[in-house]
Amino acid sequence: MYFYSSFLNTPTKKQWQRIGTRRRSGVMLPLFSVYSKNSIGIGEIPDIKLMIDWCIQTGLSIIQFLPLNDTGTNFRPYDAESAFALDPMYLSLGHLKDVPGTLFKEQLKALKKEFPTAQNNRANYAVKQAKIDLLWEIYLQGKTSRVFQAFKKKHQYWLYDYAFFRVMKEKNLSKNWQAWPEPFRERAPKVMYFYGERYRSRIDFYQWLQWQLYEQFTAIHQYAREKGVLLMGDLPILVAGDSADVWAHTDYFKLHKASGAPPDAYNAKGQRWGMPPYDWKAIEQNGFDYWTERLKYAENFFDLFRIDHSVGLFRIWTIDTHRDLNEGGLHGQFDPHDESLWENHGRKLLKTLADHTRMLPCAEDLGVVPACSFEVLEELAIPGMDVQRWKKTEDKVYFALPGQYRPNSIATISTHDMNTLAGWWQYEIGTVEEGVFRQQLEELGLEADEFLPKLFDLKKSYAGRLLWKRSIHSSERLLKVLKVSKHKAHKVMQWYQATFNERSIFWEHIQGQGQYPKRISKRVAKGALIKVNQSASVFSIQSVQDWLSLEERYPLKPGRDRVNTPGTIGEHNWTFVLPFSLEGLKRLKINREIKKINQFCGRFRGSNGKRA
Numbered sequence: 001m002y003f004y005s006s007f008l009n010t011p012t013k014k015q016w017q018r019i020g021t022r023r024r025s026g027v028m029l030p031l032f033s034v035y036s037k038n039s040i041g042i043g044e045i046p047d048i049k050l051m052i053d054w055c056i057q058t059g060l061s062i063i064q065f066l067p068l069n070d071t072g073t074n075f076r077p078y079d080a081e082s083a084f085a086l087d088p089m090y091l092s093l094g095h096l097k098d099v100p101g102t103l104f105k106e107q108l109k110a111l112k113k114e115f116p117t118a119q120n121n122r123a124n125y126a127v128k129q130a131k132i133d134l135l136w137e138i139y140l141q142g143k144t145s146r147v148f149q150a151f152k153k154k155h156q157y158w159l160y161d162y163a164f165f166r167v168m169k170e171k172n173l174s175k176n177w178q179a180w181p182e183p184f185r186e187r188a189p190k191v192m193y194f195y196g197e198r199y200r201s202r203i204d205f206y207q208w209l210q211w212q213l214y215e216q217f218t219a220i221h222q223y224a225r226e227k228g229v230l231l232m233g234d235l236p237i238l239v240a241g242d243s244a245d246v247w248a249h250t251d252y253f254k255l256h257k258a259s260g261a262p263p264d265a266y267n268a269k270g271q272r273w274g275m276p277p278y279d280w281k282a283i284e285q286n287g288f289d290y291w292t293e294r295l296k297y298a299e300n301f302f303d304l305f306r307i308d309h310s311v312g313l314f315r316i317w318t319i320d321t322h323r324d325l326n327e328g329g330l331h332g333q334f335d336p337h338d339e340s341l342w343e344n345h346g347r348k349l350l351k352t353l354a355d356h357t358r359m360l361p362c363a364e365d366l367g368v369v370p371a372c373s374f375e376v377l378e379e380l381a382i383p384g385m386d387v388q389r390w391k392k393t394e395d396k397v398y399f400a401l402p403g404q405y406r407p408n409s410i411a412t413i414s415t416h417d418m419n420t421l422a423g424w425w426q427y428e429i430g431t432v433e434e435g436v437f438r439q440q441l442e443e444l445g446l447e448a449d450e451f452l453p454k455l456f457d458l459k460k461s462y463a464g465r466l467l468w469k470r471s472i473h474s475s476e477r478l479l480k481v482l483k484v485s486k487h488k489a490h491k492v493m494q495w496y497q498a499t500f501n502e503r504s505i506f507w508e509h510i511q512g513q514g515q516y517p518k519r520i521s522k523r524v525a526k527g528a529l530i531k532v533n534q535s536a537s538v539f540s541i542q543s544v545q546d547w548l549s550l551e552e553r554y555p556l557k558p559g560r561d562r563v564n565t566p567g568t569i570g571e572h573n574w575t576f577v578l579p580f581s582l583e584g585l586k587r588l589k590i591n592r593e594i595k596k597i598n599q600f601c602g603r604f605r606g607s608n609g610k611r612a
Helices: 005-009 013-019 045-058 105-114 127-141 146-154 159-171 189-198 200-227 244-248 280-285 289-298 339-355 371-380 421-428 434-443 448-455 475-482 490-499 502-509 522-533 544-548 582-586 590-600
Strands: 024-028 062-064 230-234 257-261 304-307 316-320 333-335 360-363 384-387 409-412 431-433 465-467 539-543
Touching (some): 005 013, 013 360, 024 045, 024 230, 024 544, 045 062, 045 200, 045 590, 062 539, 105 127, 127 200, 146 200, 159 200, 200 230, 289 339, 339 371, 360 384, 421 522, 434 448, 434 465, 434 490, 448 475, 522 539, 522 544, 522 590, 539 544, 544 590
Parallel strands (some): 024 062, 230 304, 304 360, 384 409
Antiparallel strands (some): 257 316, 431 465
């Protein structure tokens, strides 16, 4: 039995009292990845009702979203133009407040025909501008309501600045605000007033869009509460440099720095994301108003929120903006630079966030994580993330047992930045990352191009993942090929021991019978899902793709159903769409199996405890 009552003796007590200290299971489902028979071009806010109904049907009680903020024209959810504003592309034009449904009936039909959903199983973001154009016509024919005026007044901290910024982006052909004329960059009062009057209607329109989004989403949130399903938002700690937030609060950001991640086992050059890091001292001097207002607005829609890159609250990797972009995350340093400050820095910020919201914070604590992060999250009863394929014993060879997962964690098979279970099983399990391995060979003074063909089956390797040759069947054989000592090659040895037999070890871990299948199968999927849901983690949230891996007729190929591949740019990122509608999702036969898994693992609609 797993019990979580100790969470009630922590600084997040009020949040746990509100949602209950129960084992829950959930689904991670990007809104752009789903659609209903009523959707126009992309998933819309009212479609979430069907997601909630599917959760009730399958025994799930959490829906986790990716960020839903307005991304402007870049369509990268973690690089939004506002940390407050929702994206207008998710509006349902058939559910607008104070707008008769028949007013633009023919235009809606034409728009739906022009932008069919799930075309090639990829999102078509061109629908966003088409929607905005039609919404502008609708807005011009409408009347100003008292409720809308009250909304503008209540959210004046961010709303007007965002709307003004959106209009200025239109007038400046989407140029980065730092390339605008100086009076606009510096928000000169005379310029703000003059152009505020000149474009009053258009500025008001963008505020009206946010009001419509608010009305639709709060109605969905109320429906979720009535059905006992929790909604989890995703609040990245960072915001795009080219955003309304940074433009309006330049003193809160270090604009000469770019945030990123240091080199690690999965990315030899590290990463350079580009978003400016915070100047926390400046934010604190104003009572953390930027973050408290952000949380206050988000809790209109969510019961929990995921802090993307939560370790950035302890310390964040920063790179000087003058460095060559091709260097990635190389030549950076942590901020704060002094490691002795990290623990108190992170504790203070996390506690401040928790003290200013009804929502339960959840932490994406993956990557290179300082030890103090785990300690502080446990102290505050903030769930971190335990990823099944990475959760291993100390020797990194065997997979952790269910009881070895952190109680204050979200157990998951994969995240949006990883291959799904099917993709991992097909292409990644038992492999090493080529860039990192090349670097390790170079450190040994060995020529990578000479030794990679000797160690790996390059014909069967895929997308930068190297598959060991079966002839490298022992550590001794590996050392013989490399012609180096065991002591000198200890890093390479660790990689070998952790990956060579990884497939058979995982098969045994999920209690597979007989020879493991080379391709993803229902046996692999069911075993992995049961094992991750048996974990001690208070929450278990799986991507919709991983739940659907139970469906042997699921038509997408492994690797095609991945949401994002970090460090790459292309139409394969942030465009995945399910091959059937939400109505079709509700009709799947596997829904009964999902329900049985949740019942068996003690997570059915929020259970108090279950023997693992």
